[in-house]
Amino acid sequence: MSIRLAVFDCDGTLVDSQANICAAMERAFAALGLPAPPRPAIRAIVGLSLVEAMALLAPALPPATHVALADTYKAIFRGMREDGELDAEPLYDGLVAALDVLAADGWRFGVATGKSDRGLAHVLAMHGLADRFVTLQTADRHPSKPDPAMLRAAMARAGALPHMTAMIGDTTFDMAMARAAGVRAVGVTWGYHREEALWRAGADTIAHRCADLAGCVAA
Known part of the structure; x- marks a missing residue:
């Protein structure tokens, strides 16, 4: 069969999960001294792997920065989970x-x-x-x-x-x-x-x- x-x-x-994704993304950009993308733009990249998502959100930045943003996002999201900051x-x-x-x-x-x-x-x-x-x-x-x-x-x-x-x-x-x-x-x-x-x-x-x-x- x-x-x-x-x-x-x-x-x-x-x-x-949009509330947590948007919050972590905004913190990641801020941690690197960059302006955060608007939330509609963040929601639009949900589903992509992180480096690809960062490249769409910040196409003018070099690939190394996209990788740094992805790594920062992962660390921030993990910290939010460990600290009990994630919304349901x-x-x-x-x-x-x-x-x-x-x-x-x-x-x-x-x-x-x-x-x-x-x-x-x-x-x-x-x-x-x-x-x-x-x-x-x-x-x-x-x-x-x-x-x-x-x-x-x-x-x-x-x-x-x-x-x-x-x-x-x-x-x-x-x-x-x-x-x-x-x-x-x-x-x-x-x-x-x-x-x-x-x-x-x-x-x-x-x-x-x-x-x-x-x-x-x-x-």
Whole structure:
């Protein structure tokens, strides 16, 4: 029997983490004496690996500064977690129920995220979701989205074929990654990129509520 695999993005798809990401990004730029990007710009790069995100946020700066910003961001975010400064990163309404419906229909789950291993593990443990996922792919071990490496690794780990796999995400990076990997691209509108941008990036279908996911992944 073929494995059906639903791979989820994390930030903006499973959890709403924008408050922490924006705060840490503003602190990182300030630590290097740089003006922080506006929050809409920060939200727009969520999902990319950090160096790639910094290059988009500050294209006039040299690559070495992008690396320094990424390293500073990671240190600041880790410090915020250790000091108990992180805001709650709530699951989106109806997400657990949607996972239950999909699991009952035989779907297995993975994650493909720009988060680190540590950051993803923290989020999944906080919400009691760690046991739900058979494969976890992060920026620690793969090129940034939209490179398809994370999806290819997820399918290999789960034993799933592209035509039986769906990528679920809120950004154009997720849709482009799905296209590059040859899997179904399912956009969601409760995250950080606009619906029309998801369509332009190659979404096969769009979910407006978590309750829509079961129909979208299998359509």
